[in-house]
Amino acid sequence: MRRSKRRRLENLWHTDPHCSHCGQLTILVDPQKDRPFYDNEATIDHVYSRLDPRRYVPKQKGEVRRILACRKCNGERGGEENRALSLRTRRRLAQEGKERKREFKRAHNKENP
């Protein structure tokens, strides 16, 4: 896990350590190799999934796009979405998402060189 991502997770957890979906109290686990995973450990969840075009639209001021979720809820949400779509559709959407992200970065860099 990148350091910035870790810090984001810690900040979320210190603000409110409960899962945004089920309300369970989560635990902050030390990131280390080959560690076990816990259903109640804190993870970062995105309000808009990778397959949601809104994820690639610039954020409004103060808009929250990342929330705290327990590993169980985070995994279930992704799993549901994956089961609902064919592999082909998922590949296409992921590709489109990457392109949107690139476009967004390009436009954003122009504004803030």
Ligand SMILES: [Zn+2]
């Ligand atoms: Zn949960």
